[in-house]
Amino acid sequence: MQKKRSRIQIINQQKVLDAGTEVFAKYGSRGATIDQIADMAGMSKPNLLYYFSSKKDIYRAVLEHTLNKWLLCLMEWEEAGDPKETITGYIDTKFEFSRDHAAASQVFANEILEGAPILKGLLGEDLKRLVGENVRVIESWIRAGKIKPIEPVHLIFMIWAVTQHYADFSAQIETLTGKTLKDEVFFRQAKDSVTQIILNGVLK
Amino acid sequence: MQKKRSRIQIINQQKVLDAGTEVFAKYGSRGATIDQIADMAGMSKPNLLYYFSSKKDIYRAVLEHTLNKWLLCLMEWEEAGDPKETITGYIDTKFEFSRDHAAASQVFANEILEGAPILKGLLGEDLKRLVGENVRVIESWIRAGKIKPIEPVHLIFMIWAVTQHYADFSAQIETLTGKTLKDEVFFRQAKDSVTQIILNGVLK
DNA sequence: AAAAAATTTTACCGTGTGGTAAAAAATACG
DNA sequence: CGTATTTTTTACCACACGGTAAAATTTTTT
Numbered sequence: 001m002q003k004k005r006s007r008i009q010i011i012n013q014q015k016v017l018d019a020g021t022e023v024f025a026k027y028g029s030r031g032a033t034i035d036q037i038a039d040m041a042g043m044s045k046p047n048l049l050y051y052f053s054s055k056k057d058i059y060r061a062v063l064e065h066t067l068n069k070w071l072l073c074l075m076e077w078e079e080a081g082d083p084k085e086t087i088t089g090y091i092d093t094k095f096e097f098s099r100d101h102a103a104a105s106q107v108f109a110n111e112i113l114e115g116a117p118i119l120k121g122l123l124g125e126d127l128k129r130l131v132g133e134n135v136r137v138i139e140s141w142i143r144a145g146k147i148k149p150i151e152p153v154h155l156i157f158m159i160w161a162v163t164q165h166y167a168d169f170s171a172q173i174e175t176l177t178g179k180t181l182k183d184e185v186f187f188r189q190a191k192d193s194v195t196q197i198i199l200n201g202v203l204k
Numbered sequence: 205m206q207k208k209r210s211r212i213q214i215i216n217q218q219k220v221l222d223a224g225t226e227v228f229a230k231y232g233s234r235g236a237t238i239d240q241i242a243d244m245a246g247m248s249k250p251n252l253l254y255y256f257s258s259k260k261d262i263y264r265a266v267l268e269h270t271l272n273k274w275l276l277c278l279m280e281w282e283e284a285g286d287p288k289e290t291i292t293g294y295i296d297t298k299f300e301f302s303r304d305h306a307a308a309s310q311v312f313a314n315e316i317l318e319g320a321p322i323l324k325g326l327l328g329e330d331l332k333r334l335v336g337e338n339v340r341v342i343e344s345w346i347r348a349g350k351i352k353p354i355e356p357v358h359l360i361f362m363i364w365a366v367t368q369h370y371a372d373f374s375a376q377i378e379t380l381t382g383k384t385l386k387d388e389v390f391f392r393q394a395k396d397s398v399t400q401i402i403l404n405g406v407l408k
Numbered sequence: 409a410a411a412a413a414a415t416t417t418t419a420c421c422g423t424g425t426g427g428t429a430a431a432a433a434a435t436a437c438g
Numbered sequence: 439c440g441t442a443t444t445t446t447t448t449a450c451c452a453c454a455c456g457g458t459a460a461a462a463t464t465t466t467t468t
Binding site: 006008033034035045046049053054055 | 456457458459
């Protein structure tokens with residue numbers, strides 16, 4: 001049972017998490033520096049280290065934080081659910097995540113590029129189970145003749161890949177189109193295009 | 205007019221480029237260190253710096269190198285071409301690139317996560333033009349009634365996203381499926397699934 | 409208001425990292 | 439072979455970076 005966090009603690013730990021997310025998103029756990037994070041959080045380095053005792057600590061906290069946010073939108077599917085609605089809703093939620101938490105998605109991407117050393121332990125089995133469930137749901141849809149016979153896991157990867165691409169590669173997308181997901185028209189256009197192609201791709 | 209590179213120069217510069225690609229792929233331009241690259245290349249740091257005068261130099265060379273490889277497989281499409289064959293071939297080539305040059309793809313991904321500071325200058329206009337051409341080809345296919353009316357640029361992004369995902373996120377894919385693109389069966393499965401979904405998604 | 413506790417600043421330290429200088433060793437060439 | 443040139447090693451340097459100690463300040467509690 002630990003003591004209740006003070007007002008200041010709550011505010012400053014949040015400041016560090018936010019700043020850390022931005023910096024780790026750009027430079028990864030190795031490339032980011034405490035000084036950068038402290039600067040962005042608007043506090044001195046020793047002050048920051050009063051709240052998190054090491055860079056690894058900040059990184060773990062940021063990773064857990066972003067991970068929880070990410071997992072929230074990976075809800076399980078149901079056999080009884082309608083494929084079209086389920087998939088549409090899933091793409092919707094993931095696109096919203098890419099728009100509203102681009103930095104979180106990038107932290108995640110950096111961690112995986114580094115070989116997912118922390119992530120592996122942090123969600124290895126959980127995510128595996130979640131993907132397994134959804135694979136089974138898709139298989140049941142195929143058996144029931146509701147969708148075309150495809151490899152379920154690759155459909156899942158495909159949706160992840162495309163939705164995350166708009167967050168992780170936003171710098172490239174912006175230089176090529178001049179637009180971001182923050183642009184309402186572009187957001188709708190991207191989401192609708194992807195949804196349309198995938199639905200046409202898997203529905204019968 | 206510069207002097208011809210010696211035998212040893214050719215060998216060692218290649219060693220550095222290869223090692224640099226591996227290390228930058230994992231840690232990005234900021235997180236990677238010269239010592240790591242030197243170790244992986246099997247030479248001392250000062251020896252390495254005899255061939256490339258700074259870390260930035262190595263990085264630029266690696267980036268240019270991987271970029272050229274990547275651009276090679278982004279060939280332009282032709283209005284007269286058959287959409288089904290063109291798209292199938294494109295996905296094919298990109299999947300092969302992800303399998304054979306995963307590290308190159310990851311270097312690229314890291315650069316874009318960092319905001320593409322070098323890349324912007326290195327190919328800003330070239331890539332824009334290339335994408336523009338392909339957008340125009342897709343538009344002509346739509347007008348000719350050969351494919352469904354979709355937003356061309358998002359189809360292109362979708363193909364990039366999915367194919368690169370298998371290279372960039374290979375660590376995640378491996379923990380989830382136990383497979384890599386190096387596995388022949390998995391490679392074929394992934395490529396066929398993606399091709400099938402996208403073709404069904406856009407063909408009439 | 410005074411004491412206690414929490415927070416912030418100042419001044420550091422050891423190590424890691426990018427990079428250099430110059431000597432030693434290896435290679436190429438007449 | 440001996441000389442010129444290229445390549446490699448050894449020994450460094452300055453600064454960035456992760457982290458600590460302790461004093462100074464602010465906030466909370468009595």
